[in-house]
Amino acid sequence: VRALAAAAFEALEARSLARGDFFFEGGGRGVLINEVNTMPGFTPISGFPKMWTGTGMTYAELCNELVELALNDS
Numbered sequence: 791v792r793a794l795a796a797a798a799f800e801a802l803e804a805r806s807l808a809r810g811d812f813f814f815e816g817g818g819r820g821v822l823i824n825e826v827n828t829m830p831g832f833t834p835i836s837g838f839p840k841m842w843t844g845t846g847m848t849y850a851e852l853c854n855e856l857v858e859l860a861l862n863d864s
Contacts, residue, residue, distance in 0.1 A: 791821055798823045806859045807838070 795810040804826060811824040829838055834849040842852045 794821060794823055798826055802826055805863050806856055 791812060794812070798810055799808055807829055809827050809829050811827065813822045813824050814820065815822060829836070832838065834840075839849050839852055843849065847855070
């Protein structure tokens with residue numbers, strides 16, 4: 791699933807942060823990517839910011855970092 795998510799992210803030339811949705815077709819094609827979306831519910835208690843909080847990065851620092859990455863990529 792991780793490799794399929796990375797391949798879809800790269801094929802779409804996505805940047806910084808995205809969420810991949812998958813289907814599993816048992817007895818058939820296996821794991822399939824359904825779509826790539828932005829992250830929903832980006833609040834201080836959402837999963838992605840909480841993971842970064844675990845590394846010592848605050849929510850404000852994460853927001854600043856994502857904005858800087860977006861500005862440098864344009």
